[in-house]
Amino acid sequence: MGSLSFASKSGHAAISALLAFGMVVGCQSQTGGPVARQPNVEIDIQKLDLPGLHNLFRVSDRIFSGSSPEGETGFDSLRQLGVRTIVSVDGARPDVELATRLGMEYVHLPIGYDGISRSRVLELAKLAAARPGPFYVHCHHGLHRGPVAVAVMRLCDDRAWTVTTAELWLQKAGTSPQYPGLIHTPRTLRRPAPEELAAVPDNFPATSMDNDLAAVMVEVDAIWDRLKLVKSAGWAAPPSRPDIDPPHEALQLVEQYREAARLPSAGKHGPTMTRLLADAESATRQLEAELRGKPVVAEKAAAAFTRAAAQCATCHNQFRDRPKAR
Numbered sequence: 210m211g212s213l214s215f216a217s218k219s220g221h222a223a224i225s226a227l228l229a230f231g232m233v234v235g236c237q238s239q240t241g242g243p244v245a246r247q248p249n250v251e252i253d254i255q256k257l258d259l260p261g262l263h264n265l266f267r268v269s270d271r272i273f274s275g276s277s278p279e280g281e282t283g284f285d286s287l288r289q290l291g292v293r294t295i296v297s298v299d300g301a302r303p304d305v306e307l308a309t310r311l312g313m314e315y316v317h318l319p320i321g322y323d324g325i326s327r328s329r330v331l332e333l334a335k336l337a338a339a340r341p342g343p344f345y346v347h348c349h350h351g352l353h354r355g356p357v358a359v360a361v362m363r364l365c366d367d368r369a370w371t372v373t374t375a376e377l378w379l380q381k382a383g384t385s386p387q388y389p390g391l392i393h394t395p396r397t398l399r400r401p402a403p404e405e406l407a408a409v410p411d412n413f414p415a416t417s418m419d420n421d422l423a424a425v426m427v428e429v430d431a432i433w434d435r436l437k438l439v440k441s442a443g444w445a446a447p448p449s450r451p452d453i454d455p456p457h458e459a460l461q462l463v464e465q466y467r468e469a470a471r472l473p474s475a476g477k478h479g480p481t482m483t484r485l486l487a488d489a490e491s492a493t494r495q496l497e498a499e500l501r502g503k504p505v506v507a508e509k510a511a512a513a514f515t516r517a518a519a520q521c522a523t524c525h526n527q528f529r530d531r532p533k534a535r
């Protein structure tokens with residue numbers, strides 16, 4: 210063991226008490242009711258600060274958690290941490306070339322906001338068992354999907370981790386209860402049986418871009434981040450980003466939605482998805498029109514922005530964030 214230590218004696222005591230009462234240990238099959246939080250348990254997980262990485266935590270000797278590394282600076286920071294395997298669980302294409310050049314392996318195991326499939330759990334568990342680490346596990350911001358993947362790896366790899374430890378970790382990482390499929394993962398997880406793990410191949414993909422809708426959404430998100438900067442700058446190009454052309458950003462977003470509607474993976478979701486994509490497209494067209502105004506009328510632009518933002522939330526509530534059916 211030694212990969213996890215608790216900050217205080219009372220932490221140890223509380224964990225032992227939990228075990229003594231026969232509470233569920235993470236990753237084992239669960240027959241009892243929900244596991245109570247133990248307010249006395251403390252976890253020894255440090256927040257770190259290194260350039261090019263956000264929401265960076267040292268979760269154990271072998272696992273770091275954080276955001277998608279920003280450029281060469283971010284990857285250099287990972288190298289400083291001694292990371293050998295970078296694990297991306299988001300939909301963006303990982304920069305495998307840069308990682309390889311710096312002597313690190315990339316593994317891409319994307320997960321959704323609706324929860325982690327059993328096959329993905331097995332792959333994460335296998336990875337934790339098959340590689341020496343240290344690992345850096347990331348999603349885009351390092352807030353939701355990445356920390357949950359870390360919880361899965363820890364729960365499957367270290368019996369000292371309980372559901373409570375995992376939930377405290379998610380709390381510390383800032384994982385939102387808005388994603389029940391993610392936040393309930395520790396409670397519903399079953400630790401893989403040795404035969405189950407043995408059956409999982411250990412040649413992990415460096416990029417797995419078979420989810421085209423997730424890939425388009427990564428673009429949508431990047432454009433939306435730029436539009437947020439435009440909003441903060443009073444509906445103009447932000448001084449730090451003179452390259453941003455506000456109405457053109459809105460137009461690009463329109464085009465992404467149109468492209469999304471043509472994807473097979475969007476069609477698979479049925480007519481409501483098609484309608485919501487059309488709604489989002491027309492709300493964004495309205496935003497584009499407001500941003501083309503000479504001058505831009507701030508209240509109208511703000512109202513159009515709010516409407517466009519509501520489209521993200523409406524569709525995600527319906528198609529992205531609901532827990533997977535069990």
Ligand code: HEC
Pocket residue numbers: 299300301319320321322349420422423424426427429430433482485486489517518520521522524525528529
């Ligand atoms: C009409 C539906 C719809 C709209 C509108 C929409 N999204 Fe999405 N979004 C989805 C779905 C569905 C997924 C999950 C894709 C998957 O993983 O299969 C998703 C995934 C994402 C992801 C995760 C990508 C990844 O790394 O896996 C981000 C980020 C995102 N959306 C941002 C946005 C933002 C920002 C907006 C608004 C500006 C927006 N989306 C509007 C349906 C939508």
